[in-house]
Amino acid sequence: MLRTEPLLRMQLLLLATEAQDAALALARFGVFNPAPCSLDVLAESPAAAYREAWLEAEARLSKLLEQCGDTGPLQLPDDAEAPSLVDLQELNGWLKDVWTACLACHESDVQITEARSHLDALEDTLAKLERLNVDLAHLLRADSLLAFNIGSLPVTGLKRVTEALAMTGHLVTRFDQVGEQVFAVIAGPRARHDEVRGLLAQAGWRELPVPDELRTHPQAARAWLEAERARMDAQSGAACQVMDGLRDRFGPRLHEARMRLALARPLAEAALASVRGRGGLTSLSGWIPRQQLDALRDTLDARFHGRYWLDLREPSPDENADVPSLMRYPSWLKPFVPLVKSYGVPRYGEFDPALPFALTYLLLFGAMFGDVGHGAVILLLAAALHRRLGRMAWVGIAAGAVSMLFGLFYGSIFGYEDIIEPLWLSPLHDPVRVLTVAVAFGVGFIVFTLMVNARNKWMSGQIGAALFDSTGLAGLVFYLGAVGVLASLAGAADVAQPAWLLAGLGISMVAAFKWFEARAGLGERILVTAIETLETAINLFSNTLSFMRVAAFSLNHVALSLAVFTLANGLDASGHWVTILLGNIVIIVLEGGIVAIQALRLMYYEGFSRFFSADGREFAPLRLESNLRG
Amino acid sequence: MSAYLDTRVSLYAGRLWRDEALDALVGAPDTVIADTLMQRGLPQLAAGFIHPTDRQDARSLEQRIIAQILDETRVLIRPLSGDSRSFLTFWTARFEISNVKTLLRSKMTGERPAAVLARLTPMGAFNRLDNQDLAHAEDVNELLRRLEAGPYAGIVRHARRAFEQSHDPFSLDAALDHGYYEGLTLRAQPLESTVGAPFRGLMANLVDRINLVWLLRYRFNYRLPPAQVYYLLIGSHYSLPGARLQELAALDSLEAVLAALPPVWRTPLSDAIDIPDVFARMERLAARQAQQVLLSRAPDIARAFAYLILRERDLRAVRALLRGRHLGLADGEIRQALQRSPAETA
Numbered sequence: 001m002l003r004t005e006p007l008l009r010m011q012l013l014l015l016a017t018e019a020q021d022a023a024l025a026l027a028r029f030g031v032f033n034p035a036p037c038s039l040d041v042l043a044e045s046p047a048a049a050y051r052e053a054w055l056e057a058e059a060r061l062s063k064l065l066e067q068c069g070d071t072g073p074l075q076l077p078d079d080a081e082a083p084s085l086v087d088l089q090e091l092n093g094w095l096k097d098v099w100t101a102c103l104a105c106h107e108s109d110v111q112i113t114e115a116r117s118h119l120d121a122l123e124d125t126l127a128k129l130e131r132l133n134v135d136l137a138h139l140l141r142a143d144s145l146l147a148f149n150i151g152s153l154p155v156t157g158l159k160r161v162t163e164a165l166a167m168t169g170h171l172v173t174r175f176d177q178v179g180e181q182v183f184a185v186i187a188g189p190r191a192r193h194d195e196v197r198g199l200l201a202q203a204g205w206r207e208l209p210v211p212d213e214l215r216t217h218p219q220a221a222r223a224w225l226e227a228e229r230a231r232m233d234a235q236s237g238a239a240c241q242v243m244d245g246l247r248d249r250f251g252p253r254l255h256e257a258r259m260r261l262a263l264a265r266p267l268a269e270a271a272l273a274s275v276r277g278r279g280g281l282t283s284l285s286g287w288i289p290r291q292q293l294d295a296l297r298d299t300l301d302a303r304f305h306g307r308y309w310l311d312l313r314e315p316s317p318d319e320n321a322d323v324p325s326l327m328r329y330p331s332w333l334k335p336f337v338p339l340v341k342s343y344g345v346p347r348y349g350e351f352d353p354a355l356p357f358a359l360t361y362l363l364l365f366g367a368m369f370g371d372v373g374h375g376a377v378i379l380l381l382a383a384a385l386h387r388r389l390g391r392m393a394w395v396g397i398a399a400g401a402v403s404m405l406f407g408l409f410y411g412s413i414f415g416y417e418d419i420i421e422p423l424w425l426s427p428l429h430d431p432v433r434v435l436t437v438a439v440a441f442g443v444g445f446i447v448f449t450l451m452v453n454a455r456n457k458w459m460s461g462q463i464g465a466a467l468f469d470s471t472g473l474a475g476l477v478f479y480l481g482a483v484g485v486l487a488s489l490a491g492a493a494d495v496a497q498p499a500w501l502l503a504g505l506g507i508s509m510v511a512a513f514k515w516f517e518a519r520a521g522l523g524e525r526i527l528v529t530a531i532e533t534l535e536t537a538i539n540l541f542s543n544t545l546s547f548m549r550v551a552a553f554s555l556n557h558v559a560l561s562l563a564v565f566t567l568a569n570g571l572d573a574s575g576h577w578v579t580i581l582l583g584n585i586v587i588i589v590l591e592g593g594i595v596a597i598q599a600l601r602l603m604y605y606e607g608f609s610r611f612f613s614a615d616g617r618e619f620a621p622l623r624l625e626s627n628l629r630g
Numbered sequence: 631m632s633a634y635l636d637t638r639v640s641l642y643a644g645r646l647w648r649d650e651a652l653d654a655l656v657g658a659p660d661t662v663i664a665d666t667l668m669q670r671g672l673p674q675l676a677a678g679f680i681h682p683t684d685r686q687d688a689r690s691l692e693q694r695i696i697a698q699i700l701d702e703t704r705v706l707i708r709p710l711s712g713d714s715r716s717f718l719t720f721w722t723a724r725f726e727i728s729n730v731k732t733l734l735r736s737k738m739t740g741e742r743p744a745a746v747l748a749r750l751t752p753m754g755a756f757n758r759l760d761n762q763d764l765a766h767a768e769d770v771n772e773l774l775r776r777l778e779a780g781p782y783a784g785i786v787r788h789a790r791r792a793f794e795q796s797h798d799p800f801s802l803d804a805a806l807d808h809g810y811y812e813g814l815t816l817r818a819q820p821l822e823s824t825v826g827a828p829f830r831g832l833m834a835n836l837v838d839r840i841n842l843v844w845l846l847r848y849r850f851n852y853r854l855p856p857a858q859v860y861y862l863l864i865g866s867h868y869s870l871p872g873a874r875l876q877e878l879a880a881l882d883s884l885e886a887v888l889a890a891l892p893p894v895w896r897t898p899l900s901d902a903i904d905i906p907d908v909f910a911r912m913e914r915l916a917a918r919q920a921q922q923v924l925l926s927r928a929p930d931i932a933r934a935f936a937y938l939i940l941r942e943r944d945l946r947a948v949r950a951l952l953r954g955r956h957l958g959l960a961d962g963e964i965r966q967a968l969q970r971s972p973a974e975t976a
Contacts, residue, residue, distance in 0.1 A: 052744040059743075059766030096768070103768055154788060164861040167876055199858040202801055204791025 002355060004325040004348050004616070007287045010296075011037070011311040014304060016046050019275065019282040020082035020267040025303045026284065027266035027622045031292050033324045034274030034622055037285040042278050047271030050085050054268035057092035058261055060099045064254060067102060071255040074262060076624060082263040091257055098250060112232050119232075121152065121183055122208050123225055124176060147190040149200070151207040152181045161203045168192045183208075266622050287315075287324055287619070315348065317461040323348035326619035333358055335394040343604055344614020349459050351452045353612055357603055360445065362402045364599040367438075368553035370406025370427075373414035374588050378403060399596070410554070414584055415561025427551070428558040434551040442547025443483055445607065446540065450476040453611035468513035470536035471610055478506025479540050510536055543606050550602075553595055560587050634709045635930040639937050642702065643924055645671040646937075647944045652968065656951060656961045663955075667948075674698050675948065691952060695945045696725050696751045702941065704755050706934045713820045714931040720817050721938065722756045727785070727810045729753070729761065730777060734802055737770045758782075785809030800852070804862050811840060811864045821931060828928035832935055834868035835919055838895065839912040841870055845879055846887060846905045856880045869894050884908075917943055 010032075014022055026032040065071065083091065153161060155177060162172045170188030177183065188196065267275065274285045288296055293312070300308055315323045325348050329337055336358040346352045369375070382389065382396025389396065407413060411422030427434045454473045457466035468474045484499025511533040518528045564583030568576045608614065647670065655666060667676035674694045700722060707718050729750045736746035743765040750761050758781045767773035774793070777786040789805035815837060822830040841863045848859040856879040863875050869892050870878070881887050888899050888908070898915055902908045916939065923936040947968050954964035 048744075052742065055762075056743060056766060059763070060768075100768060103772055107771055154791065156784075157788065160861055160865065163872060163876070164857040167857040167860060167880065168855075195855040196857060198796075198854060199861050201795035201798075202792050202804065202858060202861060204788055204795065206791070206795075 003352055004327055004346055004350065006290045007033075007315060007323060007326060007348070007619075008290050008293065008312045009035075009315055009323075010286060010288050011039070012284045012300070013309040013311070014282060014284075014307060016277055016280050016282040017084070018304065018307070019047060019277075019284070020050065020084065020264065021303065022282075022284055022300075022308070023267035023270050023275075023622065024082040024263060024624075025299055026270075026286075027624050029292075029296060029299050030621055030623065031326075031619075032286050032288055032296075032622050033326075033619050034270045034272075034284070034286040035322070035324075036273040037276040037283055039276065039283065042276035042281075042283050044277050045271070045275065046277035046282050047267055047275040050088060050264070051268040051271035053085065053088045053092050054261065054264050057088065057095050057257070060092070060095040061254070061257055061261060064095065064099055064102065064250075065258075068251070068254065071251055071258060074255075074258055076259060076262060080259070080263055082267060083260045087260070088264055091260055094253075095257060108235070112235055116229070116232055117178070118152075118206070118208055119225055119228055121176065121178065124183075145190055146187055147193040149186040149205075149207060150183075151186075151205050152178075152183045153200075153203050153205045155180050155182045157203050158182050158184070161199070161205075164199055165196060168195050170196060262624060265624065270622055286622075289326055320348050320460055321615070322617075324619040325350075325352075325616040327352055327354070329354060332394070335391040336361070338392070339395070339600065341618075343608050344612065345616040345618045347460075347613050347616035350456050350613060350616065351611065353452075353608060356448070357607075360607070361599050361603055362398055364550060364602055365399045365595060366402030366406040367441075367550050368595040368598065369403050369557060369592060370410040370554060371412045371414065371557065372404045372407030372420070373412075374584070374592065375400045375403025375405075375407055377584075377588055378592060412558070412561075414580075415558070415564060415587070417558070417561075426558075427554045428562075431551070431555055434554055435548055438547050438549075438551035439544060441550065442544045442606075445547065446479065446543055446610070447476065449607055449610040450479065456611055456613070464513065468509050470510045470514075470532070470539075474506050474509035474513065475536060475540070476506070478503050478510060478536070481506055482537070482540070483544075507533060507537065546602065546606055549598060553591075553598060557587070557591060560591060632709075632930045635706065635934060638706060639924070639930065639933045642671070642706075642937055642941070646940050647947070652944075652947055652951070653965065656964050656968075663952075671702075672698060672945075672948070674701075675952070690749075691949055693751050695949055697754065698945065699938070699942055700725070700754050700756055703938060706938070710931065710934075713817070713824070717814075717817045717821055717931070718934065718938075719756065720814055721935070722753070723758070723782075723813075724810055725751050726753055726756070726759060727782070727806055729759065730782065730786070731803055731806060733761075733764050733767075733773060734770060735799065736765070737767065737773050738799060782809075785813065808862055808864065811837070815864060815866070825929045825932050828923045828926065828932040829935065830868075831919055832916075832923060832932065832939065835912070835916040836939075837864055837866050838868050838870050839909070839916060840864060841866055841875060842878075842887075842891075842895070842912065843905060843909050845875065846884060846908060849879060849887075850884055851905070913943065 012022060012026075158172070158174065165172055165186065165188065168188060169192060170186055172184050172186050174182050174184040186196075186200075270284060270286075276283050276285070297310070300310065325346050327337075327346070333354060337354055339361070340354045340357050366375075377400070379397050379400025382393045382400060385396075386393035408420070409422060409424040411417060411420050411426055413419050417426055417428065425433060450471060450473075453471045454466045454476065457463075457469070457472060466472045470478075481499045481501070481503025484493065484495045485503055487493040488496035488499060511529055514529045514532045515525065518525045520528060561583075564580065564587070568579035568583065571579055655663060658666070664676045667673075674697055675691070703718060703722050707715055710718065732749055733746060735741075736743075747761060747765050750765075753759075759777075760780075764773060764776055767776055770793070774786060774790040777783070778790065780786075785806060786809075788809055789802050792801040792805045795801070815833070818829070818833045822833065844863055845859055848854045848862055849856070854862075856876075859879040860872075860876050863879075865872065866875070874892065878887050878890055881890060884902075884905070888896065888902060891899060895912075898911055899908055902911055920936040920939045923932055924940065926933075928936075950967045951964055954967055959967075
């Protein structure tokens, strides 16, 4: 719980024909994190074609499922095998055929819709032209000197088209607009009509076909239009048979396809980096927890009966940055993990701060917002909203409970300081003591972070930094000495002489380390050493004082309550209680929110920044239900 | 905000290549080139140069260069908001439009999704398209429909109509380019009034250059009729407004077009021999103007835009240099490809 789980680097070598089953077995095993293969002799990517076929098939399947709806819950039998490449390609081919048929139907549907809208436009056009008493037959004569076109184009291009057509002696007259489409008549010299064809195509011009019947017998127009509409309806009905019958015709096969693609997913996912090979041999590389080694061997033996070679080794110190971090937490701690991960993931081998984070965060929140009443409200609210908040509700419940506990220590309930006796002290009546305790807590917290950092550095092989750096043991020695000196000066202890020695020893070691670490000329080296050593002292001092805010907020809580009472006492009975109610709501929302953020800030900046590199990679096991896209 | 961007642009400006420095790099040994690339803030190019077959990072030189430009744009955009941010964000979108063209072409040629995905430029923080989804479209029509549901709907809708009418890949490319630059000029307009002359000058140079080169190419290489050529150009209110472009499109030869240009372009282009020469000369003038804006006390967004123009030009030159070395070309041929030797730009 306090450190990432030890992992082993594994390389599984087996026959290429069994690669998909090996990936499936590892996905079922549930704790195999694929990683790039480091063996240069295995230069081929035998699963690349498999992944490609899987991606294509998966894309087609998801589009088909979008059209025909979900085919129901997916149950993968324990003994089901992953499809081979040939099976997968065959499945992909079938999905392609079905989707192409759907697409043709969809395309035809779009065309029919557009044709219907054009018929409507044509009807409108004819009505308008009839009112203008224009002889259509004369207008559209093929041997006329003027060429006429009736059609539509996007409204955004109308100005540009008009200007361009004017260059060839053509005129554009718009007569209607439907949505973003403008309907227009283009007229110009027939001799130059060829010049504008390319331009009109480029501009997205759609011609409205005017059949001969409409030119000669206007009364026949409606009958012709009705007949055209009926033809469109018939076409639409025929075209959509594939679409409508998709689920009935292909439902069971699509479900089968879903299952086969789910079984193929592990190899397709691992193929990205972890699968390499040569000839008939394939290798799957990755990380597994050391504790799961026997279980893995059992899984592989059961499936492959010895037809594999498993190579295992410990991660070397210089590859720690590439090793994923596997952390396991008890369920009560899990709600706090997202707050740690929002800062970062621990590097492999690094101290995992989730447990101390949870304890310290709650302690700080309770100390800054200690009130039995307010804590109870937070607790009840978080409990009531647990469905909506999910796991985070437990953080609220725990924070409320700790706030209630500190309320008992402070003797505070909804800001009233005289209802219950404080079990420990009242911040308002003993502020110096509260400040002293806050700073003492800060000292303890910083000592803890320095020790953890020294341990992390040591574990990652940075022995010099662990012993002599400002955030290592030398920094710790200096800090303890400096605290002793200040405590002696304040009269709280009598350890001035040894404390001075300790502080001097610590800061000298830090300075010497900085000197050796600096890679620069003499002058710059002196400057860097002096400034960084001074910075060590200033930082530790200011970080310690930062914890005074814990006391300040506990005092602030009492002060805010006093302000509410002062306002309430100046009002009549009903005004008094309304003010008390609203004041308490403001305190809970405003101060509660600020305190929650301040506690987080203290953890992140005074704690995590001192020892937590947070640049680790989370353990991402191959699973049957994982998401491949991206 | 302004102080941050000004300082950042000034710091970045130190990475730009003077022509002499680039020229000196042509014959330099490999180790010097890698060091120089690092010093000029191009770690991605240096890594690719030292380990050209790195299995972990298989991006092409082109992709590395665009990644570098996007990285720097991301940093410059950080303090910006409103019109300035919208403009610089859209400035990066041309790389994504280029991805759209690649995807469309792949559907026309039946290229496999995995192959085309490897060729697309990773857009990083500026990515707005789901390339995986688009690459797995079954054909051009499905791809266009999917694109129409995305952030470039306006540009793509028009391109689709053009393509449906002609089924000509040129129509698609031309409509996409046209739509993109119309969108860029639209986003530049509010900045031209608030930022003023330095920014307007950069935009004028860019739009005039694109319009003139397109006009010459469409008219004399593709032999399109004048009206269609005019339609394909960007609506402009700079040195080459609509009426002037109509006149130019109606002319019959490169020489006639160059002679009919307004004085601001006629003088530097009068003896240009062909369209690439026209482009190179106009680009050199644009670089000179961008250099002036960068060194001036112009508003921050104008200086940032000027820097990006210059940086991209530099990186194109570096690409030519690295590719030339990779192909084993002679130094003289590489210098010719760079088209920015000291003698030429003096």
